[in-house]
Amino acid sequence: MTTPVLLLIILAVVVVLGAGIALIVGRGRKELPPPSELDRVTEEVIEHPEHPEPHLEDEEPVAPVSTIERPEAPQGRLVRLRARLARSQGSLGKGLLAVLSRSTLDDDAWEELEDTLLAADVGVTATDELVANLKTRVRVEGINDPAAAKAALREELVGLINPSFDRTLVDTGADGKPGVVLVVGVNGTGKTTTVGRLARVLVAEDKTVVLGAADTFRAAAADQLQTWGERVGVPTVRGPEGGDPASVGFEAVQRGIADGLDVVLVDTAGRLHTKSGLMDELGKVKRVIEKQAPVTEVLLVIDATTGQNGLTQARVFGEVVDVTGIVLTKLDGTAKGGIVIAVQRELGVPVKFVGLGEGADDLAPFDAEEFVDALLS
Numbered sequence: 001m002t003t004p005v006l007l008l009i010i011l012a013v014v015v016v017l018g019a020g021i022a023l024i025v026g027r028g029r030k031e032l033p034p035p036s037e038l039d040r041v042t043e044e045v046i047e048h049p050e051h052p053e054p055h056l057e058d059e060e061p062v063a064p065v066s067t068i069e070r071p072e073a074p075q076g077r078l079v080r081l082r083a084r085l086a087r088s089q090g091s092l093g094k095g096l097l098a099v100l101s102r103s104t105l106d107d108d109a110w111e112e113l114e115d116t117l118l119a120a121d122v123g124v125t126a127t128d129e130l131v132a133n134l135k136t137r138v139r140v141e142g143i144n145d146p147a148a149a150k151a152a153l154r155e156e157l158v159g160l161i162n163p164s165f166d167r168t169l170v171d172t173g174a175d176g177k178p179g180v181v182l183v184v185g186v187n188g189t190g191k192t193t194t195v196g197r198l199a200r201v202l203v204a205e206d207k208t209v210v211l212g213a214a215d216t217f218r219a220a221a222a223d224q225l226q227t228w229g230e231r232v233g234v235p236t237v238r239g240p241e242g243g244d245p246a247s248v249g250f251e252a253v254q255r256g257i258a259d260g261l262d263v264v265l266v267d268t269a270g271r272l273h274t275k276s277g278l279m280d281e282l283g284k285v286k287r288v289i290e291k292q293a294p295v296t297e298v299l300l301v302i303d304a305t306t307g308q309n310g311l312t313q314a315r316v317f318g319e320v321v322d323v324t325g326i327v328l329t330k331l332d333g334t335a336k337g338g339i340v341i342a343v344q345r346e347l348g349v350p351v352k353f354v355g356l357g358e359g360a361d362d363l364a365p366f367d368a369e370e371f372v373d374a375l376l377s
C-alpha cells in the first residue's frame with residue numbers, strides 16, 4: 001500500500017471515530033435540564049430545606065384547552081340553580097306543608113312533622129327546637145289556617161339556618177398579599193370540582209387567580225385541576241406525584257404574591273378523617289402556607305348525600321384546620337337538605353356554597369331565605 005492511500009485510510013478512521021464520540025456526548029447532554037432550571041431547583045432546595053423536593057410548574061402537561069371560556073354570570077346562574085334546588089328538595093317541602101295544611105294539628109300531625117324533618121337530616125336537637133317553637137306559636141298566636149302555618153314554618157326554618165351568618169367568601173388578603181383559600185375534605189366529596197368552579201366564579205368577577213394542586217397523591221387529580229384552570233385562563237402550580245403537598249401550597253402562594261394576584265385557591269388530597277397521619281399532614285399544609293401569607297378561608301367540602309358521616313367529618317376537620325366555611329355538594333342528588341342546618345350547628349360555621357349538579361357553573365352561593373323559599377315553593 002502506498003503512503004498517500006495509507007494516510008487517506010487513517011484520516012477516514014479519525015473522522016468516523018470523531019463523529020461517533022460527538023454523537024454520544026451530545027446525547028448525554030440532552031438529558032440534563034437547562035442550566036437556568038437547575039439553578040432554580042437548587043435555589044429552592046436552599047431556600048426551603050424542610051421541603052427538599054423540587055417543584056416544576058406544569059411538569060406533566062395535559063392537552064391544552066384551545067379556547068378560554070367566559071363563565072356564567074352570577075345572576076343567570078342563581079335563577080337557574082334556584083329552580084334546581086326547589087326541584088331537588090320538593091318532596092321535603094311538600095311533606096312539611098302537607099302536615100301543616102291539616103285542619104287540626106294533633107299529636108299525630110306534630111309527630112309526622114318531626115319524622116319528616118328527621119328524615120331530611122335536620123338532626124334531633126334542631127328538629128325538637130323547631131317543633132316546640134311551632135307548637136308554641138300555633139297556640140299563642142292562634143294560628144289555624146295553612147297559610148299562616150306555612151309562614152310560621154318559614155320563619156322558624158330561616159331562624160334555624162341562621163340568616164345572620166356572614167357567607168361571603170373571604171378571598172381578600174392583607175398587606176398587598178393575595179387571599180388564600182384552602183379546600184379540604186374526605187375523598188370524592190367534590191373538592192377539585194369546587195376549586196375549579198370557584199376559579200370560574202372569581203374569573204367572572206374579574207379577579208386574578210392561581211390554583212395550587214396540593215393533591216399530590218394522584219397525578220390525575222392535578223391534571224383535572226389544571227384543565228379546570230386552563231378553561232378560564234388560570235395557571236396551576238403543581239408538584240411531582242407523591243411529593244410534599246405543603247410545598248405545593250407554599251409555592252402556589254409564593255407565585256400569587258410574586259405575580260400580584262388576587263386569590264390563591266389550594267386543592268388538597270381527599271383524606272379520611274379517621275386517619276390521624278393524614279389529618280396531621282393537612283395541619284402542616286396550612287402551617288407551611290402561612291409562612292407566606294395567612295389562609296383567609298378554609299372551606300370544608302361535604303357531600304350532602306353522606307348524612308351523619310358528614311357531620312363527623314365536619315367535627316374532625318374543624319379540630320385540625322379551623323374550618324371557616326362549608327361547601328355542601330351534590331344537594332341535587334338528595335332530598336335531605338336538612339343537612340344544611342345540622343352541619344352548621346355541628347361546626348358553628350356557615351354553609352357558604354352549595355353544589356347543585358355536575359356542570360361547570362353548578363355552584364351557588366348559599367342564602368338562608370332563598371333556600372327555605374325553594375324548599376317551600
Ligand SMILES: Nc1nc2c(ncn2[C@@H]2O[C@H](COP(=O)(O)OP(=O)(O)OP(=O)(O)O)[C@@H](O)[C@H]2O)c(=O)[nH]1
Pocket residue numbers: 185186187188189190191192193194215221269270271328329330331332333354355356357358362
Ligand atoms: N351531582 C353532583 N355531582 C357533583 C357535585 N360536585 C361534584 N360532583 C361530582 O363528584 C365527583 C367527585 O368530584 P371531585 O371534585 O373529583 O372530588 P374530590 O373531592 O376532588 O375527589 P378526590 O380528589 O378523589 O378526593 C365528580 O364526578 C363530580 O362531578 C354536585 O354538586 N352535584
